[in-house]
Amino acid sequence: MTRALIIGGGVGGPVAAAALKRAGLEPVVYEAHPGPGEGLGAFLTLAPNGLAALRTVSMLERVRASASFPTTRVEFVNGSGRRLGLLGGEEHLPEELRSVTINRAALQRAVADSAADQGVGVEYGKRLARYTESDSGVVAEFTDGSTAEGAVLLGADGIHSTVRRALAPDGPHPSYTGLLGIGGYSPVPDTPPTPEATMRMVFGRRAFFGYQSAPSGETYWFANLGHSELTREEIAARDDAEWQEHALGLFRDDPPEITRIMRECAPSAFRPLGIYDLASLPHWYRGRAALLGDAAHAVSPASGQGASLAAEDALVLARCLRDINDVPEALAAYEWERRDRVERIVAEGRKRGARKAGSANPAALLVRDMTLRVVFGLTARFGSQGWIHDHRVDFEARATSPEGSPR
Template sequence: MSTISPAPASPLASSSTIAVCGGGIGGLATALVLKQAGFTPVVFERHLPQQLRDEGLFLTLAPNGCNALRSLGLLEQVSAVGLPTHGLAIFNEAGRRLALVDYAEQADRYGAGSITLRRGALVGVLLDAALAADITVHHGATITDIGQDARGVTISVNGEKHHFALALACDGLRSMVRRLVFPDLPQPLYTGLVGTGGFTDAPSVAETKGLMNMVFGQRGFFGYIKQADGPVHWFNSYPAPESETGPVADGVAFARRLERMHAGDPLDTTAILAVTMRVDRHYPIYDMPELPRWSTGRILLMGDAAHAVAPHSGQGASLAIEDGIVLAACLSATPDHAAAFARFESLRRDRVQKAIRIGRAVGSQKQAQSWLALRLRDLMLPLFMPIGVQMQERLYAFRVDRAPLEHPVQ
């Protein structure tokens, strides 16, 4: 790994070299749009390429995320590896449908629909695009220190020092850059929920015709979607103490535990888990308190490092891609990085906080356990669901591909 040349002094030149710390969805999207804007991004990622392509479960890109990908020229590639998602159907533990959210008009209203796809598949499309654009991506790169002065940022990676004009922390909820540069900021808080999931061949399960079926089971929440004869994409979440959030010791035993957890739950829940042979990973769900600041000097927090959004919101990946597009526009509009960072935060903070509030509201419904709490949920969810849908639609309506420097629709 060669040492990068020292960064130029301020003001920021359009060709300045910018460190992108983190090569996941947000980091790669940011690097791509910076490259398009004439900057020279260099990505540092601790995982190897195949690990990134195999990483995680799946996610749903909302219309705003799909429109963001369109501005990168990648919407067609991503659509080709995803499942068109036409709505959500929500059921209680007795199989009674509580709500149906129809996405049929999304494309007409927002310019794009929703797509469900493997997280690793999305990262793979972004990584291939970054390499095709001659963006340098260092894999197996562990950041151990970071500092800055009036001329630039110095990052220690695997024992070597690298120098840049700016550094962007795109390294997720557990951001190492945030811990090194902002040690006083609040830490992520455990929500009390653990998430799992996978991809299972289940021939007996009928395709869901583009619907994501979601079930409030007796002991856990379960969701799934299936297209034609493809595998079932499924996930669940359930309450658990933080002491149970460590690595899965026995994937076979854990799969059987999940099967018992959902025994007797409606729809195809038990049929899917019956043919799921092992589950080797689970994901404790954390909530990030609102941070008082996202930048200091030449270093900026982005994506989950700045504003982690719970998976219940369905917005994490979409907002991370938007972040990169907005930041590149801000940096292109002014040679003053401090002014660009301030403008970026002013454009993004209210929007991401709305998504975070939606995620918290949905997550709280998954905590209901007592008989009374379940009955209140069944009574109130159909009444409040339209309000939640309206909040989501305001998020969908923002077209970052058309006007990244406009304040999002409120």
Template sequence: MSTTRSALIIGGGIAGPVAATALHKAGIHAHVYEAYSGPSEGIGSGLALAPNGVAALDLIGAGDAVREIALPVAQMRLRVGGREHVMPVLADQPPLMAVDRGELHRALHDHAVAAGVAFSYGKRLSHVDEHPDGVTAHFTDGSTATADVLVGADGIRSTVRGLIDPAAPGPDYTGMLGFGAMVECDLDLPDDTMVFAFGTNAYYLYWKLADGRAVWGANLPSKQYLSLTEARALPAEHWLRVLRETYAPDSPGGEFARRTTAENLEIAGALHIMPPVPHWYRDRIVLVGDSVHAPSNSSGQGASLAIESAVQLARCLRDIPAPTEAFAKYEQLRRNRVEGIAARAAKINHSKTPGPFARRVMNAVMPLMVKTVMNPEKTMGAERRYRIDWDAPVRAESVTAAP
């Protein structure tokens, strides 16, 4: 029987509320502490949840709430220059769910609150004291909180990761800045289709909402690294000029850029990918979500992997008596999967800015690529069919806790 009865969750984005709700379901009291002054809405733009991620949400009863705010994406196309190629899909899997990140945060927060999870805001973690029977978190406002374990769900710039291992690697920059917007645009595209476009100068993707508006996301190449805060410190008008110049040769990318306004532009800043993190936990402290594994947005799995890991962590703490042994089992269940997906996505990043010759070659060989290297059965079958058995007991056999 587990000895864990309470948990402090640092971070209220995606992994935090899911971990707290899953722990509550497992009989462990969880309290979420968020550094922002309120729910973390409006951070980033749209994202896609894969079937495996939605299935994990179903285990904590949040799947339907997310389906209500999401757009099913059953078909995908690849646009290279002016040519489109229909991509094969996994016929036995539900569609992707395209959702606004802010709305997803809100839905997961509200579901957690309804389940009995408490949230505290304006709580930026400064340091942690560990003792034989628990852990105490100290926040910059002078307050403290104590529980049996502490879960770091504080994102790619994780404070908790540095507390576990001061030598832990930070995120790598992909060389691209992220932007997004919803625009009024007469787009000849089925409502359930997402298009991945290799433009003349930069990559972008888009889909159409049921009300006729289009959602688009831009991956803007940039040698200069700009964090979310740094990118948003520049006037929106500056970014609109850059986006319009970059995507001017493309259709419909140029039209999207022209119709984007300062009011509806979402600025995400630098896009990252996490290198392998050597230490996922220490004693009574553990990492979950982007703080420990953040594949680039090319994977289509970032949010889904965070959700899966949060649920698996709760299962391990539910069934394994000692927290350190539970954390070791959790890492064993997750590391190979998340690092394999991150490696696949890293390869895709290198192909996002092909030149004119490369685009001609891509169009010429695309029919063959669709049947071979881009066959979804080979590239994404196992990823999207992954399912967690919540009721199956987790056993610590063959697991050695890390020093």
């Protein structure tokens, strides 16, 4: 049986493991952290296309059971609280495929447990240091000195991927989007709840804020703050309370519930993370190693698609390795099938993210709000997000090695 070494037990790694197992391979997942749920960002939203991919590998039920609440609509307002648009309405979809918001740790646990139920465990505390390749296989070397051998190695190790650095050393690095991200959960019983299953997103005067009331009584919130790029050390140089004051100041002229929600949250939620994306690598595979998820193509969180695309990648990779015997050829077919779709979504996410930073110029804000009203109006009317959400990977369809596939 073909052994597949999967590096990274975040979202894409366990999904790939379950899909590869179905495809008749023998997958093993190696995760650097000592347990699930230690990634970036407090919570995320899973879109219908990602939920459909999870359904294919029998992970949907467990993931939905771990989700916090449905988020099937997004209402956009400006800094005065005036509505700019309302998107969503997923009534045409079966209930199980309607978008949900989930705590990141809960998602990682759900996919890891589900993979384990299907006979693939995640080995924690295994950080890949490097890998070497021969004609017949790959050897992964971990920082604890241990090694593992397989016929193929898949890098599901996130935006700062070690596998990517080895596979495409001269390739582009992730680009800073100009935004810092913060977010958390606030107990705010006296804030008017958001409408059912609706996340409200505020294009504020100086920064961007999103929030939704949870059935638990908490408010889930996040904010994106325009800022020059900072190193980890520069972020650490300010303490949590200073970051909290900075964020509160940026929203001082926006709807008052924003600062009310933020004041109720623990200061540790205000330590920001730089938000990066990765538009286009020269190649997603070399020889017997390939990348998936953020390692191959990190999309801005503004697209709400990163986790869903990682799950789609996982299915396509497994299908190609199932149906095409030659490993490099299978990896080429995978890249060929995925690249266009993913790069279009990365570009879309960048466009959305660019409008979030706000402006000191009231005329620029006016133009932004007018543009957004038109964009959201057209999107709602013509359903122009359908190509993202309605995509389904047909796992049963036979993969073929395409004419003119890259490399």
